[in-house]
Amino acid sequence: MNVVDCSGLTKTFGRTTAVKNLSFTLAPNKITGLIGRNGAGKTTLLKLIAGYLLPNAGSIQVFSENPFNNIKVSANMIFVDENMVLPASMNLGEILESAGRFYAHWDHKLAVGLFTYFNLHPGQYHSKLSKGMRSAFNVILGLAAHCPLTIFDEPTIGMDAAVRKDFYRALLKDFMQCPRTVILSSHLLNEINDILDDLLLIKDGEKCLHMPIDELKEYAVGLQGKEETIAKMAEKAEVLHRKKLGKDSVYIAVRNQFAEEELHKARLEGVAISPVAADDLCMYLTARNKGGIDDVFDRN
């Protein structure tokens, strides 16, 4: 059984289409990274999955049910983002206590452990926390709820590098003890690369790529060398990115559809072959202009 099953999902707000004809499925017990540029429709997609929003077209199924206004989906799902509305009159200790009553698999020991580790105090108030601390608290709710579907929408906003690292590690450790379906949206793919099983890349509300992260590492290859050699190779492959490095040296990232001997031959011709990091690849795939920011400055 798939945990999430979307087909032809579309959501518009007024004139803008946030999610466009999106179809994909998420298998259980995997950590999926939802990656996309600002405004790509990540949050809208996650809110559709959470049942907060109604799609304009297409269908969405979570645990084989329509998530909108669905108490069963809600009971098995938690949605963590920076806008979690928590009562201003309750302190953090009371909120943890209350949150625990909502979730059947709530792990209070874990919640308290993380709570102390992240230097939070039960007497503090959510609205008075710093941005990073608030994110840390929200993340604790998300982890301790142990929901079969756990959604983190940019959970690390405001956290410093050390706390982010701790969070990723906590997520992974808890996931191994208690496997469940996790969707993690983030800009910082290079940070979450190691904990992801799958990656779902969206661009302008449409699916760009959905594959296991291991395959993604083989998806593209970077070639650097003399302009004419590279140009010849570029004819045979789908160029994702091109960058001029010097007078006649060029770097291109292409889809890796070369045979082993072709690459070997290229190497002999002085082409440097390198893997393309996942976050670079995602940036290339979702780039709006092939040249990137340099084009703005190269107007002459």
Add this chain to the structure above:
Amino acid sequence: MMSLTETSVLAVAKTQYHYKIKAHAGLFFALIAVQLLAFFFSLNGVGSSGGGSQGMSYTIKYFTGDVIIIFTLIWAFSIGISMANNGFKTDFTFVSNRLSSHLSSLAFLLTAAVIAGVTATLCGLLLRVVMLLSHGGVDTGPAFWIAPPALLSGIFAATLYAALLSIIGYFIGMLTQRHPAFVVLLPGLFFGTLFVEARSTGQARTLNSAIEFFSTEGSHALFALKVVLVSAIVFGCVILFFNRMEVRK
């Protein structure tokens, strides 16, 4: 995969109810403040008349607990609005659907109405006692003493009024959640009709007849039935109209 939790709307609503009571405890402090304020206003009396003959003069001062009731009802209306504004957003942080959110809000409002009804009536009693003590405590007249059944029926009526107003407030709050234009539209409509009617006929007929519909009812049972029916209709509208409303847009 982890086993899915099966739950019912009522079980969730119950958890939400406890959560709401904790989260909105502050509203009850507001109630105390409002009633104290009304109490001090009432100490002055609402009117007086007097006269005299043959070297004697008298003054009659009227005291009433109505201000306390009115203030309490305004409080009830406002917590209805605030439940609609905050409740929905807060509920969807954790487990919720629209029905469970409404039901837990309703339970909270009814609890609040009972507390408001009891405290408002007792506050009125306190006013009587203070009046008695401050005026020497003599010749209080038969109307001073309230028999327990009358006291109970006072609590009963105040509670029902508070419940009705808070549910109406909840409905209005949900409307403004649906579209912000209602924030301007509804008060405009209310005061607009009030003024137009007052200018053309000299009295606010619609409002008066709405109030009379409840206040002139002699029988307790019929009065209760009227309040329950109107509340149920308003609350039914809430459930029907806002069942497709999106949250956390």
